[in-house]
Amino acid sequence: MSRTTETDRLNGLPRAELVQQLLACLDVPRWAADIADRRPFADVDAFYQAADDAAPELTPEEIDGALAAHPRIGERATGENTSAKFSRNEQSGVDGGDAELARALREGNEAYEQRFGRVYLVCASGRSGAELLEILHSRLDNEPGAELRIVADELRKIARLRLAKVIEG
Numbered sequence: 001m002s003r004t005t006e007t008d009r010l011n012g013l014p015r016a017e018l019v020q021q022l023l024a025c026l027d028v029p030r031w032a033a034d035i036a037d038r039r040p041f042a043d044v045d046a047f048y049q050a051a052d053d054a055a056p057e058l059t060p061e062e063i064d065g066a067l068a069a070h071p072r073i074g075e076r077a078t079g080e081n082t083s084a085k086f087s088r089n090e091q092s093g094v095d096g097g098d099a100e101l102a103r104a105l106r107e108g109n110e111a112y113e114q115r116f117g118r119v120y121l122v123c124a125s126g127r128s129g130a131e132l133l134e135i136l137h138s139r140l141d142n143e144p145g146a147e148l149r150i151v152a153d154e155l156r157k158i159a160r161l162r163l164a165k166v167i168e169g
Contacts, residue, residue: 006044006167006168006169007041007042007043007044007046007047009169010039010041010047010166010167011039011040011041015036018032018035018036018039019032019033019036021166022035022036022163022166024081024162024166025051025158025159025162025163025166026055026066026155026156026158026159026162027065027066027068027069028055028058028062028065028066030054030062031051031054031055031058031062031159034050034053034054035047035050035051035054038050038053038054044167047163047167048160048163051159051160051163052156055155055156055159057152058152058155058156060148063118063148063151063152063155064118066155067118067119067121067151067155070119070121070158072105072106072109072119072120073105073109073120073121073122073124073129073132073136074101074102074105074106074109074129074132098129101129101130101133104133105129105132105133105136108120108133108136108137108140109136111140112136112139112140115140116144116147116148118151120136120139121151121154121155121158122135122136122154123154123157123158123161125158125161
C-alpha cells in the first residue's frame with residue numbers, strides 16, 4: 001500500500017473506528033480523540049506528529065489506565081482484540097518454556113508492583129525474556145517519580161510501534 005493510500009485510508013475511517021484502533025496503541029481516550037480530531041492528515045508523517053503532539057505528557061491517571069491494557073511481562077495476553085494481538089507479538093521473545101525465567105519474571109513483576117504499585121512495563125518488541133528481566137531489575141531502585149516518567153516513555157514507544165500497524169491497516 002502506498003503512503004498516499006495509507007493516509008487516505010486513515011482520513012477516511014469513521015472517527016469511532018479510528019479511535020478504537022488508536023486505543024489499541026495507547027489506551028488513553030484523550031490521546032486517541034485528539035489524534036482523530038486532527039484529520040485530515042497530509043501524509044503519514046503528519047499522523048505520527050499528531051500522535052507525538054497528543055502525548056507529550058501523560059497524567060498518572062492516564063498512565064495507570066493505559067497500563068490496565070497491558071499484561072505483565074512474561075504473561076500472555078488473552079483475547080482476540082487488537083491490543084491483545086499486539087501484546088502477544090511484542091512479547092514473542094519471552095521463552096514461555098523456560099521455567100526458571102518464568103519464575104524470575106513472576107518474582108520480578110511482584111517486586112516491581114510492591115515497590116511502585118503498578119505493572120512493570122517496558123517496550124518488549126525485539127527483546128528476549130532475559131533482557132526484559134535485566135531491565136526490570138535495573139529499574140527497581142528508581143525513585144517513584146523517575147520511574148513514572150520512564151513508564152510514560154515506554155508507553156509512547158509501544159504506541160509508536162503499534163501506530164505503524166494501524167497505518168498498514
